[in-house]
Amino acid sequence: MLQDFLNSAPIPLLSALATLVMLLDAMKRDGARIVFGFSVFSLTAAMAAAIYTMFLPDKTTAFNNMITCGGYGAYFDIVFCLGGVLTLLAARPFLLASNTEHGEFYSLILFSICGMFLIAHSNNLLTLFIGIEVMSVSFYILSGYLRTSRFSIEASLKYFLLGAFITGFLVYGMALIYGSAGALGYNEIYQAVQGETGARFPMILLLGMGLLIIGLSFKSAIFPFHQWAPDVYQGAPTIVTAFMSTAGKAAAFSAFIPILAVLTPESSSPVAAKIGMLLAVLSAATMLVGNISAVVQKNIKRMLAYSSVAHAGYMMMGLAAGSVRGASGIVFYVTAYMFMQIGAFILISALERGSEERYQNLEDYAGLAKKHPVMAALMSVFMLSLTGIPPFAGFFGKYYLFTAAIESGYTWLTIIAVISSVISVYFYIGLIVAMYFRESDVQEQDSRPGLAGISLVISAAGVIILGVIPQFIDKIAKSLF
Amino acid sequence: MNLQSVPLEYYLTLSAILFVIGAVGVLTRRNAIIIFMSIELMLNAVNLTLVAFSQFFGDPGGQIFVFFVMAVAAAEAAVGLAIVLALFRNKQTVYVDEVNIMKW
Numbered sequence: 001m002l003q004d005f006l007n008s009a010p011i012p013l014l015s016a017l018a019t020l021v022m023l024l025d026a027m028k029r030d031g032a033r034i035v036f037g038f039s040v041f042s043l044t045a046a047m048a049a050a051i052y053t054m055f056l057p058d059k060t061t062a063f064n065n066m067i068t069c070g071g072y073g074a075y076f077d078i079v080f081c082l083g084g085v086l087t088l089l090a091a092r093p094f095l096l097a098s099n100t101e102h103g104e105f106y107s108l109i110l111f112s113i114c115g116m117f118l119i120a121h122s123n124n125l126l127t128l129f130i131g132i133e134v135m136s137v138s139f140y141i142l143s144g145y146l147r148t149s150r151f152s153i154e155a156s157l158k159y160f161l162l163g164a165f166i167t168g169f170l171v172y173g174m175a176l177i178y179g180s181a182g183a184l185g186y187n188e189i190y191q192a193v194q195g196e197t198g199a200r201f202p203m204i205l206l207l208g209m210g211l212l213i214i215g216l217s218f219k220s221a222i223f224p225f226h227q228w229a230p231d232v233y234q235g236a237p238t239i240v241t242a243f244m245s246t247a248g249k250a251a252a253f254s255a256f257i258p259i260l261a262v263l264t265p266e267s268s269s270p271v272a273a274k275i276g277m278l279l280a281v282l283s284a285a286t287m288l289v290g291n292i293s294a295v296v297q298k299n300i301k302r303m304l305a306y307s308s309v310a311h312a313g314y315m316m317m318g319l320a321a322g323s324v325r326g327a328s329g330i331v332f333y334v335t336a337y338m339f340m341q342i343g344a345f346i347l348i349s350a351l352e353r354g355s356e357e358r359y360q361n362l363e364d365y366a367g368l369a370k371k372h373p374v375m376a377a378l379m380s381v382f383m384l385s386l387t388g389i390p391p392f393a394g395f396f397g398k399y400y401l402f403t404a405a406i407e408s409g410y411t412w413l414t415i416i417a418v419i420s421s422v423i424s425v426y427f428y429i430g431l432i433v434a435m436y437f438r439e440s441d442v443q444e445q446d447s448r449p450g451l452a453g454i455s456l457v458i459s460a461a462g463v464i465i466l467g468v469i470p471q472f473i474d475k476i477a478k479s480l481f
Numbered sequence: 482m483n484l485q486s487v488p489l490e491y492y493l494t495l496s497a498i499l500f501v502i503g504a505v506g507v508l509t510r511r512n513a514i515i516i517f518m519s520i521e522l523m524l525n526a527v528n529l530t531l532v533a534f535s536q537f538f539g540d541p542g543g544q545i546f547v548f549f550v551m552a553v554a555a556a557e558a559a560v561g562l563a564i565v566l567a568l569f570r571n572k573q574t575v576y577v578d579e580v581n582i583m584k585w
Contacts, residue, residue, distance in 0.1 A: 126546055133553045140560050147567045154580050156564050161516055161577065164557055165507050168523035171550060172500060175527050175543075179493075179534040184542045231583045302583075 004062035007069035009049035010077045011117045017042035018110035025103030035103035036092055039110055043084045046113075050077035065185050067121040072480045075331065076120035076254045083247040083338050084113050086459060087239060090346040090452035094239045097353045100146060108145075109243065112138035116251040125174045125184045128255055132170065132219065135251055136163050139244055143236035149356060155235025162218070162228045170215025176208030177263075186262045194265045209263050209275070216259070220252035222316060223286040226309045230293075233305035238352055241301060242345030245308045250334040253315055257327050260319060272322065280320035280405075280413050286313030287420040294427050298361055303427055304344060307386060310424060311337055317401045317417060321408040328477035329400035335473055336393035336466050340385040343459030347379050350449040350456070365431060367440035375449075376435045378460050385463045387428040388421055393466035400474065492533030499526035513565050513575045517558070524554050 144156025290310025
């Protein structure tokens with residue numbers, strides 16, 4: 001029992017600390033500063049625990065095979081904690097500027113990370129379901145955090161109604177898989193799907209797989225279940241968008257990889273080939289829809305939201321490939337994407353300084369290089385990385401995924417991915433052009449990013465380091481499978 | 482009456498019908514609270530499926546799953562009604578077609 005707790009240290013540790021953060025907030029009036037400090041400490045502690053469990057000698061499971069320990073899950077834990085710390089550091093100046101700093105913001109971020117931990121570690125459909133719900137319910141609240149803002153509350157309502165609707169499909173899919181395999185654990189399902197007799201009701205199994213894929217596609221904003229993403233990402237407080245669009249997406253993919261490995265055990269079987277083709281088509285449609293819609297956007301958060309849909313499409317290529325290279329490519333891409341997307345959104349939140357009107361439209365960014373040269377330079381780094389230009393992280397992320405897709409025989413998918421990357425140049429580079437080569441007559445007082453500056457520097461450093469020495473993370477990613 | 486005498490298919494069909502009624506309700510209704518009720522109907526349809534399978538296999542896993550689904554549904558209800566309340570304070574409406582400031 002104690003061994004189970006030690007092997008899965010980050011999950012119980014962060015759950016306990018997050019609860020403590022909530023209690024601390026309830027006990028101390030006006031103690032938001034202490035709550036903030038304690039939240040950052042909790043995440044750092046959880047990250048340390050995750051690093052400790054990552055180097056456990058052998059991969060085990062804990063609590064009667066409910067969760068896996070170390071390796072894959074621990075790597076994702078580190079990514080989530082990193083995203084959480086970057087968000088928290090930038091959140092304090094953002095919330096202070098809009099005069100809405102309450103301790104519950106920090107505890108909600110921690111609770112959503114607890115949910116993500118469970119998702120990444122899940123070895124049972126029940127754990128997966130609870131993880132997804134803990135994460136989603138926290139996100140519903142966070143996206144409506146500025147409850148007097150029309151945008152925020154509309155985003156929250158849309159996210160909640162659609163999210164709860166899709167939860168119905170997700171859990172129906174799980175119920176049907178349970179009905180077909182006769183068990184909820186991944187190991188038992190794997191054996192039932194693989195066994196000579198096969199699953200008891202093959203039709204029900206297929207239906208269940210379809211519904212489960214729909215549910216997870218919604219959480220990672222894959223076409224045709226991406227409609228919520230632009231509205232929610234635009235309306236939610238920018239700092240929340242930064243967190244949802246990176247860590248939330250990473251969590252959805254961390255669930256996708258093992259569940260597909262369980263449900264399609266032999267990659268040569270006809271069902272596996274059909275699922276692979278389905279994922280490839282979804283991936284192609286997602287990148288095209290995301291990038292083409294982003295071209296016509298005027299609002300920067302909406303543009304980045306569509307671009308995040310497109311990036312989900314790139315990551316889906318790794319799932320379609322269905323190989324170790326594909327999976328490790330997703331792991332690398334998730335890490336790279338975490339730095340570049342969170343950096344871009346944090347930069348917007350730092351420029352906004354608590355107003356919902358400032359720096360919302362693309363034309364507001366004209367002449368930014370003169371007003372805030374450092375901000376403009378950092379934004380350029382993130383945009384170039386999102387485009388996939390070397391030597392930044394985005395380039396190698398795409399490189400690994402594209403080669404994985406070609407190796408699995410999806411050359412056409414890679415061609416579509418390259419075409420849609422070319423389309424994306426228009427709006428990413430367009431922003432850089434606006435910042436450097438256009439003039440604006442609006443005068444601005446200078447903005448002090450404060451703690452957000454630390455997040456920005458870490459994100460930019462991450463983007464550059466991952467771009468210069470990608471082998472390091474790539475080697476770790478490959479060792480996870 | 483012995484429950485075992487009712488075949489599994491009957492439970493599955495009933496829950497599928499309930500699920501579809503819920504889904505159609507979500508797609509056609511415009512009142513946020515009625516949409517939410519329809520979602521609850523969908524979740525309860527799933528619970529019925531789980532319990533039916535659980536009974537069929539003689540495996541308690543499905544019934545435990547149902548407990549968690551109910552707990553999650555309760556948590557979602559709390560959050561969802563709070564969101565609808567915040568919306569009403571803002572805009573004096575609970576009709577989702579009147580909530581559309583963000584469009585492209």
